[in-house]
Amino acid sequence: MNSKSGLPNSSNHRKANPDKGNGSRYLANDLSTILFLSKRGISRSPLAREALRKVLANSRHFGRFRIACRGVSEAYDQCPLDLRMKEAISHNKEYTLDGLSRFALKPDLAKADLILTMDEESEVFVKENMECIRGEVRPFGLFLPPGSLPHLPDPFLERKEHHECHYAELIYLIEKGCGALVESIPSLTA
Numbered sequence: 001m002n003s004k005s006g007l008p009n010s011s012n013h014r015k016a017n018p019d020k021g022n023g024s025r026y027l028a029n030d031l032s033t034i035l036f037l038s039k040r041g042i043s044r045s046p047l048a049r050e051a052l053r054k055v056l057a058n059s060r061h062f063g064r065f066r067i068a069c070r071g072v073s074e075a076y077d078q079c080p081l082d083l084r085m086k087e088a089i090s091h092n093k094e095y096t097l098d099g100l101s102r103f104a105l106k107p108d109l110a111k112a113d114l115i116l117t118m119d120e121e122s123e124v125f126v127k128e129n130m131e132c133i134r135g136e137v138r139p140f141g142l143f144l145p146p147g148s149l150p151h152l153p154d155p156f157l158e159r160k161e162h163h164e165c166h167y168a169e170l171i172y173l174i175e176k177g178c179g180a181l182v183e184s185i186p187s188l189t190a
Contacts, residue, residue: 033066035112036140037122041071041101043082043155044118047171048140050095051178059182068112070104072125077103082155088167106132116140116181119151143177143184 034052036045049069056062071077079101089095102108106129109115113135117123126137141150152173155166 032064032113033068033111033135034114034116035104035108036067036069036116036118037072037104037125038069038118038152039071039073039121039154040076040079040156041069041073041103042076042079043085044152044170044174045069045071046081046097046101047085047089047095048116048118048174048178050097051175052181054094055175055178055182061182061185068108069102070108071101072104072122074103076101084167085155085170088164088171109133114138119154140177143180144173145176145180148173 036048036052038045038048046069049067052065052067056065056067081097081099081101086097089097104125109126109129110132112133115126115133115135115137116139117126117137118140123139126133139150140152141148144152152170153166155170
């Protein structure tokens with residue numbers, strides 16, 4: 001366990017250097033930025049952003065965080081968000097998946113106090129851009145229920161005739177992971 005954050009140590013994360021600039025603000029009392037990264041930025045990371053916003057709105061941490069999402073594949077910059085994901089969450093009026101995907105730029109990485117990687121591609125992207133990251137990096141898998149895979153499954157690799165079940169599982173995992181993230185905030189700010 002990492003004594004500073006209360007989270008398991010992982011070779012896939014980096015601790016902020018308190019001697020850089022004005023130091024780490026990772027989940028401190030001032031407004032912190034949490035950035036979700038996924039391969040395309042059109043389904044998993046936008047849903048995680050909305051799920052975390054919902055959980056935070058119903059917690060004592062409301063208003064303490066900026067939540068953002070980006071994709072790590074430049075080819076998907078400015079693409080519409082995943083229509084099948086929108087359909088899968090259509091029963092939940094608290095989520096809004098509108099707009100276009102955005103590619104993660106170096107300033108996005110530098111502003112983030114916590115970066116959550118949702119897949120292997122985003123972990124590779126972070127490793128390739130460590131020079132501009134000042135915050136902490138964690139794989140989202142740390143917050144998933146026991147027995148879960150370390151990464152969220154890619155919705156575009158599933159067979160079309162089974163996509164409803166796949167999206168339902170993805171929504172469940174993201175909501176559970178965001179709930180566990182918010183529950184860990186007291187140990188992260190200690």
